[in-house]
């Protein structure tokens with residue numbers, strides 16, 4: 001037994017303990033360590049605001065409690081719009097656009113993936129559409145739609161409220177992205193699923209509805225929600241068309257009172273809108289990852 | 297001999313310039329089991345897929361129940377509703393339970409009422425010995441069990457003809473037996489089957505006819521006893537020696 005001569009064979013007894021200097025991060029002490037790090041981090045952040053040479057000015061400009069409240073509720077007599085009411089414009093524009101984006105996006109995806117020769121011209125159109133609206137900055141689409149359609153003087157098309165043009169611009173842009181999300185999701189379903197469904201004699205449409213889409217949804221939802229988070233923020237672009245939504249109300253307050261607290265209020269309201277969705281999305285991704293790990 | 301169900305006549309199939317089936321002619325009678333054997337890439341899968349129109353042929357004719365599949369008035373969905381197909385990789389629908397997998401054909405393709413079909417489906421699951429797993433999802437089953445469910449899913453359509461493409465090739469050796477036993481059982485009860493397989497003993501046991509394919513050509517065909525013990529062609533003999 002003792003005639004091993006190879007020097008690469010270790011005779012030591014290995015130790016499995018965490019080295020002493022890292023023991024702070026183990027078990028219950030780990031909780032202490034993480035609490036400490038949060039306190040230090042946040043404290044540092046606050047300290048910067050209070051200790052920086054211009055800290056007082058920044059606090060007055062951005063975080064003045066009185067200004068924040070006044071911007072939030074608005075002041076009719078002083079011609080100040082309420083940021084708190086303005087956010088509702090963002091919300092309804094978001095909700096309306098979202099519905100149209102889902103419908104339009106799925107239509108584009110479906111058209112691009114169709115194989116029927118009859119649909120060829122539509123297929124080409126859908127591809128061009130997809131290329132164009134993923135290429136033009138949203139900002140420009142807002143200008144083109146918001147300032148381009150009204151002067152045309154066409155019935156219905158040219159006589160909408162400005163917020164409607166905002167919805168149109170958002171729908172045009174986001175449908176192009178969402179269509180790609182749908183397409184990627186549908187292509188992520190293994191080809192064998194299609195073969196099995198078709199060889200049972202399910203029609204193309206039934207295969208899509210009963211076999212492919214239910215499986216695609218799982219892959220589609222996280223990126224779809226990400227697009228919607230970004231859509232929520234882009235409703236702020238409505239201010240460029242003169243709509244008094246949250247950001248515009250904040251800007252008006254700033255221009256009148258030379259104080260930016262209203263914009264901070266708008267930011268907080270946007271966060272209140274997006275954070276639940278971001279948390280939900282992350283939760284879904286984590287759950288899906290867990291399921292995938294469990295099944296493989 | 298009973299009626300001819302399926303007849304291939306000089307069938308040619310190309311993928312671009314690659315001729316994968318080079319004039320295949322073959323007959324299948326009712327209640328008959330025909331096994332297709334041949335090396336990987338010889339065209340077995342392609343042949344099966346042409347029969348239920350997952351692929352379209354370039355020349356020749358395939359006649360199913362007296363109707364030429366080349367006829368433009370043929371509805372592929374109707375053809376597929378009467379020809380079951382089972383794949384090497386099972387392809388069960390992962391988002392549906394075992395029972396729903398079996399029900400999906402009759403309910404969604406044949407538009408039969410769910411409540412009318414459930415009993416039949418449960419009966420099928422009993423036959424494959426998995427009635428106690430009806431509510432479970434496919435990923436919880438072993439490969440052999442999944443493949444049996446896939447076969448039951450096809451049978452639920454009451455197909456006049458069953459196409460099986462190397463249904464045991466993806467299975468752990470210990471699970472092959474249970475699937476082959478099920479196929480034996482089906483053969484005994486008179487199911488008409490066209491089977492691509494690498495399982496020579498099974499082919500010898502169950503097939504009424506064995507057809508040997510090589511590079512898209514049907515080299516020879518005959519009763520298993522004759523083909524396995526006394527192959528007429530050198531390439532058949534070489535192939536059989538290699539797989540033995």
Ligand SMILES: Nc1ncnc2c1ncn2[C@@H]1O[C@H](COP(=O)(O)OP(=O)(O)OP(=O)(O)O)[C@@H](O)[C@H]1O
Nearest residue numbers: 311314316334335336337338339340341342343462
């Ligand atoms: N969709 C396709 N496109 C192009 N070539 C294909 C396609 N499907 C099959 N082939 C080619 O056709 C030939 C025959 O393939 P096929 O799958 O029918 O063989 P097989 O006998 O089933 O082989 P295996 O035993 O490996 O399953 C192969 O050379 C293959 O590369």
Ligand SMILES: [Mg+2]
Nearest residue numbers: 340341461462
């Ligand atoms: Mg094959």
